[in-house]
Amino acid sequence: MEEKDLVIIGGGPAGLCAAISARKKGIDVLIIDENLRPGGQLFKQIHRFFGSKEHMAGVRGFVIGEKLLKEVKELGVEVWLNSIAYGIFKDKVIGVIKDGKNILVKAKSIIISTGATENPLSFPNWTLPGVMGAGACQTMINIHRVLPGKKVLMIGSGNVGLIVSYQLLQAGAEVVGVVEIMPKIGGYLVHAAKIKRFGVPIYLSTTILEGVGKEEIEGAIICPVDENFKPIIKKKKYIEVDLICIAVGLTPLNELLYQAGCLFTYKGYLGGMVALHNENMETTVENIFVAGDCSGIEEASTAMEEGKLAGISVAEKIRGKKWEDEKDQIRKRLDDFRIGTFGEKRKLSKEEIVREYYERVKTW
């Protein structure tokens, strides 16, 4: 069995930042990632990021990814790619499949930064070829340079739906419309404006009734809804499309946290069930930390800050030192980022998580 001070599961923005922060404080770090290259979703983010200068706003996601990979390499962080952390067992032993072999790794500390999965939406024929998650579509066009459809209907007008619609236009597809069940656009207006300038209609208070096709998607039936979200059937309409993209949110990928025995709470604004953690990102299981989307769906910018916080906190425990000032600065940057309609709600949910952590830890 291999023994490590810190094992980070998931080398996306949170995991990479955690690794860099911990390594800089003298901790030996191993990152385990199931992909062929680390960086998580950063490399498909070809748009500029939001926030202030400290949040690397104005920089495109993949550039941030390249910067983080360079730093990880220079610091000598060990990275296992194409490696699956398939389970967490007693005494922080992690089961990993690497190069087709089963390896058990015993860790003093673990940071779980496994990200999220896309939410599905079910309607008749959603299992036909030609229906896919918007995130998957973004990976295809921006990473693999494959256009999965020529005439696209986007379901959901959150930031993912809007950004991927725009990137589909850039990739040469026609976006025939964006469907949104709510009476207003879900994402930032700046992203909505970009696709509106291309003449893409955004159908508000509208839902998809079914996909149409025999072997694959040939069209979709969309329909306006009333104030109770009930379809007004007589107003339904057929649109010819060969790709339906689903952008209806994400769910934290938290199975490993369950297996580790962490306590959970439900936070709708953060995408569902999330592990309780304290202000250092430590879960209710000592020396198991969490960071990024798997601790609540937010943005790459917040994932990176949470990663740094977790990385420094691990270093504090292992080395018996304190870096409170540095951590306070990170917490301030997190607070500064959690603003606006969605940011505020996420901020409150995150504060509840910390509060519930202390309530539950006390009653143990």
Place this chain on the structure above:
Amino acid sequence: MKNKKIICRCKEITEEEIIEVIKKGIRDIDGIKRALGAGMGLCQGKTCTNLIIRIINRETGIPIEKIRQQTSRAPVRPIQIKIISD
């Protein structure tokens, strides 16, 4: 399968089948799994769990946060058992 809404795509379980077992009194994800096998395919419920939770919520009125999640066990990814049995 015309116009039927598949919920668990790995095991091809439809919404009708799930509603039927909810009517018989099943109220959580593990129960649906035992009754129908939904969530026991290749993706191990990564796709259908949220859909099933919403169906239970809609059919019974139980708040989403009160609906018990499925128990998570290793392996969290489809892997060959022969690799870990060595």
